[in-house]
Amino acid sequence: MTTTVPEDVLLQQFDAVIARNDRIEPRDWMPEGYRKTLVRQVAQHAHSEIIGMQPEGNWLTRAPSLRRKAILLAKVQDEAGHGLYLYSATETLGVSRGELTEMLIEGRQKYSSIFNYPTLSFADVGTIGWLVDGAAICNQVPLCRTSYGPYGRAMIRICKEESFHQRQGYELLMTMMRGTDEQRAMVQESVDRFWWPALMMFGPPDADSPNTAQSMAWGIKRNTNDDLRQRFVDMTVPQAEALGVTLPDPELRWNEERGAHDFGQPDWDEFMQVVQGNGPCNRQRIAHRRRAHEDGAWVRDAATAFAARGTS
Amino acid sequence: MSEWPLYEVFVRGKRGLNHVHVGSLHAADDAMALHNARDVYTRRNEGVSIWVVRADAIAASSPDEKDPLFAPAGDKVYRHPTFYSIPDDVPHM
């Protein structure tokens, strides 16, 4: 039996669910704009987890000890899992996995700008865990309460795993800071390179983020970009002090009146360049993902053929 | 190439608990689905048992009919213990 409910009634029901802070589930009616916004955001998030394996994967074979190698391997494997949770959530919105992969390798969907920066030293593995996973946690914790059920549930699983990522990175840096002058210099140099790109992870300033208001009205986003950036800076400053590194921002200082840190703005022109595909590693990241996908085609075909025989 | 079928994954967290839906994945067949479910959803001892089932084999109630479908439960408040008032001084009730 199908009855046609008029769209304004459906919209009222949808708005009521959002208004009482309840969750939208996959088979519920939703406005096309809500669905599109979610597909864009969750897919971008999924792609970030998958592309994010590359900068750290770069150091897997050169980790300085078996302990560090096992930890890094587990972390990179987690990121693959995060990508899968989020691809699954995106698929509940009516996009297939194959389409998502295509859109990534054809550059029609984006991923976080941070993964277009190179990892030049092993200290970068620590800095990424501390700052990049740290910024990701800041972004992701409020998303556990996002209005779309499958996205929120994926975020909850991910957040449980992220704390290991941040702590292993910080511990790695602490170990290096207890080492030689050269090792301490490596850490500082790495932090200098990653600080501004980490701040960019929260997206452009609120004034230049036209979609934020609608996303917040829909309960997809729970905080503005600038709010989250501020929270991240406030959390990170004491961690930097404990580590014994400086953050490369001459404007960074405690503001007694606001009860928060003042800080400088990242180079937003550089951000736009990276988003548009002109960062240091954009081409390499996509080429690598495409190669992995194409080189794996025969494995997928073989598994399909094997399953078709029904002998598994 | 057509995509591998979608499987829904259910994990029993520990003995004594129900299997709970944890997510989904694609696999060529049941054996691969189980294997991948272990790798994706139980990397930290999250479970003692896994079920995988092809998503297209699940029959589900539709959200549009949720009012009529669940209406029979709505007017049967006497199915809940709080429907019955018992004096406070009656113990163990």
Ligand SMILES: [Fe+2]
């Ligand atoms: Fe992640």
Ligand SMILES: [Fe+2]
């Ligand atoms: Fe992570």
